[in-house]
Amino acid sequence: MTTATAQPTTKLWSGGKSPFNVSYGKLMMWYFLMSDAFTFGAFLISYGTIRFSVNAWADPNYVFNAFPFAGHANLPLAFVSLMTFILILSSVTMVLAVHEGHKMNRKGVEKWLIWTILGGFAFLACQAWEWTHLIMGDKEVLVNGVIEKWGTTVTHNPWGPDVMFNGKEVATPGPIAFGGYFFGITGFHGFHVFSGVVINIIMLIQTRMKIFENRGHYEMIEKAGLYWHFVDLVWVFVFLCFYLV
Amino acid sequence: MSQVATAEAGHHHHDDGTQVKRIWKTFWILLIITIIELGIGLAIYTIHKGDSPNHLLVLMFKGVVCILTLAKAFYIVGVFMHLGDEIRNMIMTIVVPLLLFVWFIIAFLWDGDAWRNLRNTDAGSRIYIEETNKKTSIPSTDNGYREDGTNTPAQKKD
Numbered sequence: 001m002t003t004a005t006a007q008p009t010t011k012l013w014s015g016g017k018s019p020f021n022v023s024y025g026k027l028m029m030w031y032f033l034m035s036d037a038f039t040f041g042a043f044l045i046s047y048g049t050i051r052f053s054v055n056a057w058a059d060p061n062y063v064f065n066a067f068p069f070a071g072h073a074n075l076p077l078a079f080v081s082l083m084t085f086i087l088i089l090s091s092v093t094m095v096l097a098v099h100e101g102h103k104m105n106r107k108g109v110e111k112w113l114i115w116t117i118l119g120g121f122a123f124l125a126c127q128a129w130e131w132t133h134l135i136m137g138d139k140e141v142l143v144n145g146v147i148e149k150w151g152t153t154v155t156h157n158p159w160g161p162d163v164m165f166n167g168k169e170v171a172t173p174g175p176i177a178f179g180g181y182f183f184g185i186t187g188f189h190g191f192h193v194f195s196g197v198v199i200n201i202i203m204l205i206q207t208r209m210k211i212f213e214n215r216g217h218y219e220m221i222e223k224a225g226l227y228w229h230f231v232d233l234v235w236v237f238v239f240l241c242f243y244l245v
Numbered sequence: 246m247s248q249v250a251t252a253e254a255g256h257h258h259h260d261d262g263t264q265v266k267r268i269w270k271t272f273w274i275l276l277i278i279t280i281i282e283l284g285i286g287l288a289i290y291t292i293h294k295g296d297s298p299n300h301l302l303v304l305m306f307k308g309v310v311c312i313l314t315l316a317k318a319f320y321i322v323g324v325f326m327h328l329g330d331e332i333r334n335m336i337m338t339i340v341v342p343l344l345l346f347v348w349f350i351i352a353f354l355w356d357g358d359a360w361r362n363l364r365n366t367d368a369g370s371r372i373y374i375e376e377t378n379k380k381t382s383i384p385s386t387d388n389g390y391r392e393d394g395t396n397t398p399a400q401k402k403d
Binding site: 088094 | 264265268269271272275276279282283285286287289290293307310314317318321322324325326328331332334335338339342343345346349350353354356358360361364365
């Protein structure tokens, strides 16, 4: 079927083949991802609107300054950097799996898929720790003249502006929307990571069963790869909106 | 199916070594951009901690981080997702609808900012005096916390 590549692009619309030179499945994966980008975009922009509508917002450098086994050490951005690094690396291992698929190298695809799945699990584990740490937190906050200890949840935000109280600096409750947006958006992204891991596990099983080898191409790995890279892409923006600015 | 797949395989004309090199090169680019972003994030943290934070500088740093994020997105989509290797018409059907985000972001952030102004000035009926001294002591038992989320820190009431 070498005639397909030999055809000049001007003949792409004359019928008999895909005018976009991609398979139906891959094209539809792209359009699904585009619509998913609008979903995430709507969430993030809604978050931005609410954040712009209040005078004080939680400072990410104080909210996210913890690291596992580091006690109360002040390490702003350290843990989320690790999470970002894990996700970028798992994106690389995924693209290497796709690359081995092009070469019809089943063992190579399996190897890189396993690394990608491990990366996905590592990211999910990090997120589970981060959520637990925030929800179980005991930050001192001044509520109606009494100091209480609050975690960060969808109903409690102890990251408002500091005030002096009995000679001591103490935080006040911040805008209540913070927890809802943070857990909602990172949760929706985490769910994408989880489904990506499930898809990759299915891909690994099918590769092991030589389904793609017998089919003659590894295009399914490419489609799973598109989804996985999209998850990484969304994280880049979640990272920007919640942790950096 | 197999016909398209064959055409695809022929489409990726880079030979094996170059392709793998390109992937790792992109990884390093992404890593370095992320490290720069973290550096800027920590710089913002340090500026905020200072006695008189330079808000213009912070805003500039945030703008730089946004541009760096777009660069990262470009590399992920272009290289890892191979969109750069597809034909132009196909790329355009993905990229052109995403231009809606330009309006989307400007309009909604503007709206949020307008709400803040309306709240701060009681819909334009008074002048808003910005808090300059954040850490005032409060003897009052009311710190402005409201269950419905419309918090107004107590020092604003004076």
